[in-house]
Amino acid sequence: MPNTHPVLDSSEWITWAQQPERGAVVNVFPVAAATHASKGAALTDFRGLQRAGAVAVTDDGRPILSEDIMRETLRVAAEINLPVIQHAEDTRMTENCSMNDGPTAFRLGLRGMKAAAEATIVERDVQLAQQFTGARLHVAHLSTADALKAVRRGKRGRTRVTCEVTPHHFTLIDENVGEYDTNFKMNPPLRSISDREALLVALADGTVDAIATDHAPHAPHEKIIEFERALFGITGLETALGIAITRLHREQKIPLARIVELFTAGPARVVDLRGRGTLVRGSYADVTIFDPKKRWTFDASKSLSKSHNTPFNGWQLTGKVVATIVGGVIQYRA
Numbered sequence: 001m002p003n004t005h006p007v008l009d010s011s012e013w014i015t016w017a018q019q020p021e022r023g024a025v026v027n028v029f030p031v032a033a034a035t036h037a038s039k040g041a042a043l044t045d046f047r048g049l050q051r052a053g054a055v056a057v058t059d060d061g062r063p064i065l066s067e068d069i070m071r072e073t074l075r076v077a078a079e080i081n082l083p084v085i086q087h088a089e090d091t092r093m094t095e096n097c098s099m100n101d102g103p104t105a106f107r108l109g110l111r112g113m114k115a116a117a118e119a120t121i122v123e124r125d126v127q128l129a130q131q132f133t134g135a136r137l138h139v140a141h142l143s144t145a146d147a148l149k150a151v152r153r154g155k156r157g158r159t160r161v162t163c164e165v166t167p168h169h170f171t172l173i174d175e176n177v178g179e180y181d182t183n184f185k186m187n188p189p190l191r192s193i194s195d196r197e198a199l200l201v202a203l204a205d206g207t208v209d210a211i212a213t214d215h216a217p218h219a220p221h222e223k224i225i226e227f228e229r230a231l232f233g234i235t236g237l238e239t240a241l242g243i244a245i246t247r248l249h250r251e252q253k254i255p256l257a258r259i260v261e262l263f264t265a266g267p268a269r270v271v272d273l274r275g276r277g278t279l280v281r282g283s284y285a286d287v288t289i290f291d292p293k294k295r296w297t298f299d300a301s302k303s304l305s306k307s308h309n310t311p312f313n314g315w316q317l318t319g320k321v322v323a324t325i326v327g328g329v330i331q332y333r334a
Contacts, residue, residue, distance in 0.1 A: 025331050027286060029055045029273065031085060034073050038062050041069065046076050055271040056138070058085035061187070061232075063121060065091060071128050078135040083162075083271055085138045086125055088147060089188065093117040098228050100174040100189040108180060110227065113189050119146035126154035126161050138270055139163040141214050143188035145198035152207055162209040162270045167236060167243040170199045172311060182223045182230035183311040186214070203262065204254050210266040211259075213240045217307030235305050239298055239312045241290060245319030249292070256292055285328035294320040 032054035036042045039062075046057060057077060064070045064086060077084045094113045099105050101112025122139055129137040139151060142163045154161040168186060173193050177184045184190060202208045216233025223230050241263070248254040268277030275283045300313035324332040 026326065027276075029053075029271065031056045031058050031060075031271075033057065034059050034064060034084065035069065040064050040066055043069070043073060043076060046082055047080055050080055050082055054082075055273065056083040056085050058140070059087065061087055063087050063089050063091060065121075067124060067128070070125060071131070074125075074129055074135040074137065075132050078132040081134060081136070081272070083136040083138050085140050086121065087140050088118045088121040088125070088142070089113075090117040090121050096228075098185060098189075098230075099177055100191050102174050102192055104174045104177055108177070108227075113187075115144040115146055115191065115195065118142070118144050118188060119150060122147040123150040126150050126159055129154065129161055130157065130159050134160070136160045137162070138209075141166050141169070141188055141212065142208075143169045143191050143195060143199070145195050148198055148202050148207060152202075155207065163207070164210040164212040164267075164270070165199050165203065165208050166212060166214045167240050167247070168214075168234060168311065170196060170203060171243055171247050172196075176311065177227075180227040181311070182225070182227055183234060183309055183313075185223075185227060185230055185232055186216070186234055187232035200248070200252055203248060204252065204258070208262065209270055211240065211244060211262040212267070213237050216309075217305055218309045219307065220309075223309045233309070235303070235307050235310045237305065238303055239310065239315070239317065241288075241321055242296070242298065242317030242319045243312065243315075245292055246317045250318055285325060287325040288321055289323040289325070290319060290321045292319050294318065294322075296320050 030053055032049040033044055034057040036044055038059040040059060049057065064073055073084055094117045097111040097113040099110050099112060101114045105112035125137050129135040137160065142148065142165055151161055151163050168190065172184065172190045173196050174190045176190060213236035215236045217235050218231050218233060244259050248259055249256050264277040276286060295316065295318050298312050298315050298317060300308040300310050322334045323330055
């Protein structure tokens with residue numbers, strides 16, 4: 001399975017990649033800020049950033065909320081064929097919210113994020129992307145059925161819109177928060193059963209272009225506190241493949257080839273990583289070798305990550321990475 005690593009947000013992995021004595025442990029493809037300081041106001045220098053190596057622009061965990069700024073972002077990016085990645089969240093609707101709006105949030109007395117806060121932004125951005133020839137919109141960590149409908153409409157209308165989902169969103173639901181377990185607190189939040197089922201359908205039918213981990217490591221003192229004060233996010237690099245094979249292949253009967261595509265060729269297409277995500281002759285020799293039948297139990301205490309904020313500790317999974325090759329050199333062997 002080719003190892004594209006289109007976007008990494010873990011400082012520890014980036015540090016490894018910058019240590020020449022250890023070699024290129026992982027490829028890092030920079031995604032630059034779309035606006036200055038990611039404040040959603042003034043655009044950055046897209047051409048300069050692209051020349052410096054940026055493969056896309058985004059304000060990451062912050063949405064480009066202004067319609068005028070998003071329109072200009074898509075227009076300028078379209079001129080140089082640069083993808084725009086959007087964190088789809090209308091923060092005017094989610095202020096002080098800490099989980100999905102639903103019965104579980106009501107029971108726990110927590111403010112809930114409505115699905116519309118995501119869907120309305122996706123719908124707006126798809127319509128904006130339709131205004132500019134060549135505009136490329138990518139929706140990060142999509143989590144709701146209504147947002148998927150907007151992406152489908154855009155694809156049918158030949159808008160260049162792509163999207164990704166995470167293993168935790170196609171596996172877990174808001175009820176899994178249980179009794180204020182902060183390991184289940186992420187943004188976008190875990191959604192309803194119907195949202196999760198919609199994601200599973202979209203993964204199978206080709207609507208979803210990629211699986212992304214949204215890896216967000218945090219120190220214990222940032223998670224082992226009151227639910228509303230805890231930071232959003234979980235780790236996800238080591239469990240992503242096992243969860244995908246267990247949930248999507250073994251349980252949902254999605255072909256293994258489709259799962260491989262979602263981790264490799266799909267992400268590579270989203271940000272134009274040519275020569276990556278494929279085993280075609282002449283491509284970069286970046287490969288992940290895995291055993292699709294290997295059964296194993298994830299032990300967070302033995303994680304290679306410096307952080308252990310995960311909802312999957314103790315989970316029995318099928319499908320395990322046994323080696324990674326970067327630039328033709330074996331960098332990891334189980």
